[in-house]
Amino acid sequence: MKRREFLLGSGAAAGALGLGGFALASGPQELAIQPASFSLREQVTEGMVSLSPDAPPPVLYGKQGEVMRLPVRNTLPDYTAMHWHGLRIANQMDGVPYLTQIPMGEGETFHYEFTPPDAGTYWYHPHCMTMEQMAHGLTGVMVITEAEDPGFNSEQVINLRDFRLDDAGAFLPAYTPRGAARAGTFGNVHTANWMQAPAYDHAAGSLVRLRVVNTDTTRIYKLHLDGAGARIIAWDGHPVEIDVPMPSANDPLLVGPGQRVDFAVRMPESESQTINLMAKLPGQPMRAMARLRALGASVARDLRELSPLVANPVAKPNLDNAQLHEFVFGWTPEGGEPNNGFCGSLGYNFWSINRTPWPGDAAQDVGPLATLEMDKSYVLRLRNESPNLHPIHLHGLAFIPIKSNLRTLPPLMTDTMLLLKDEVVEIALVADNPGDWAFHCHVIEHQKTGLTGFIRVV
Numbered sequence: 001m002k003r004r005e006f007l008l009g010s011g012a013a014a015g016a017l018g019l020g021g022f023a024l025a026s027g028p029q030e031l032a033i034q035p036a037s038f039s040l041r042e043q044v045t046e047g048m049v050s051l052s053p054d055a056p057p058p059v060l061y062g063k064q065g066e067v068m069r070l071p072v073r074n075t076l077p078d079y080t081a082m083h084w085h086g087l088r089i090a091n092q093m094d095g096v097p098y099l100t101q102i103p104m105g106e107g108e109t110f111h112y113e114f115t116p117p118d119a120g121t122y123w124y125h126p127h128c129m130t131m132e133q134m135a136h137g138l139t140g141v142m143v144i145t146e147a148e149d150p151g152f153n154s155e156q157v158i159n160l161r162d163f164r165l166d167d168a169g170a171f172l173p174a175y176t177p178r179g180a181a182r183a184g185t186f187g188n189v190h191t192a193n194w195m196q197a198p199a200y201d202h203a204a205g206s207l208v209r210l211r212v213v214n215t216d217t218t219r220i221y222k223l224h225l226d227g228a229g230a231r232i233i234a235w236d237g238h239p240v241e242i243d244v245p246m247p248s249a250n251d252p253l254l255v256g257p258g259q260r261v262d263f264a265v266r267m268p269e270s271e272s273q274t275i276n277l278m279a280k281l282p283g284q285p286m287r288a289m290a291r292l293r294a295l296g297a298s299v300a301r302d303l304r305e306l307s308p309l310v311a312n313p314v315a316k317p318n319l320d321n322a323q324l325h326e327f328v329f330g331w332t333p334e335g336g337e338p339n340n341g342f343c344g345s346l347g348y349n350f351w352s353i354n355r356t357p358w359p360g361d362a363a364q365d366v367g368p369l370a371t372l373e374m375d376k377s378y379v380l381r382l383r384n385e386s387p388n389l390h391p392i393h394l395h396g397l398a399f400i401p402i403k404s405n406l407r408t409l410p411p412l413m414t415d416t417m418l419l420l421k422d423e424v425v426e427i428a429l430v431a432d433n434p435g436d437w438a439f440h441c442h443v444i445e446h447q448k449t450g451l452t453g454f455i456r457v458v
């Protein structure tokens, strides 16, 4: 990583430029899903999927409450559809094949257009040929900036994910049936923004907004920051309104696939001191996934100078009259193969919701797991009866965890709830976005082998 590859101190969008950040002010820019090649290690890896021929999917910037127009063109021979993870937008823009749109064939363009109601850190990925396209690179970060500038000097987006490569840098199969039936199949090249342990320069003593996103298909990261004056300011996009203890080496933060954490970081005083984003991967020593490196003379900012982030306009559920719905996530005794139409099948059913494996995206006459009435409050009881962890994701709505049988859960707004082994978590929400909302595990192998369904809001 070259020094000064990233601009310093020029406001919120600066950190994105090195990733090819798109200026939305210049009007709609077509996003063309296309083959790419990139040096993930020493050798160039071919057969990647991105939005340009030789770079990771860019950070897409939008503004809270302002319309975004994102024409997505598919140049691949395979079908696809793009999903905007965590955005509470209109159902027909949600990018879920057969549920909200027809998948896009080769040469087709879908004009996504939506107005994000919430600021924060979100991301995008395909929801058709999901395993193949995500495993080959198509996972990008989306930043929705606040109406009011919270006062950082700069920001840094870190897109964490693995790739599964052989020694020659070629892709290994994205999954194994053995993995899919258990915790998932793990990658062996661990990247941040498609690089191994990149270092990013930010002015010494400055305030950096560090946005960490887990876009991996499988891995649950155990993260902490090393050498930092920092605090957690947002979780899964939404501002944190309580004091969340900073994770440490002994007490790391679990960030499941699909989840995001934003830190306010105060850079060290002296030139070239670093703050490291550390991860503990199974069977390996603690490693730095990415580094922030202090540059120049200290600009002497203080974390207390930041204005607190303004809460997103998410309705607060009323627990007194909330109706309860129960969901059980577990294995399925049935074999069979889901019918995903043009969207690819892994060829197995291993998992189920309420003991029924998802019959497939393209299966006919599949009903919702639950039907919720518009603007009413609900409690969803999520029971993991398997020994594996499941990041359970609901599209189109934000929710708050209210209790767990295993731990004290801070009431942090989210769209993805990581269920631990044998955990039962209750979440609460107001059903205020109409439509059919996908509800699935974000370990893509689980999602694509049965652990999927949808919830209807009418």
Ligand code: C2O
Pocket: 083, 085, 125, 127, 258, 393, 395, 438, 440, 442
């Ligand atoms: Cu991030 Cu249905 O997905």
Ligand code: CU
Pocket: 083, 084, 085, 086, 393, 394, 395, 396
């Ligand atoms: Cu989503």
Ligand code: CU
Pocket: 389, 390, 391, 441, 442, 443, 446, 447, 451
């Ligand atoms: Cu799962």
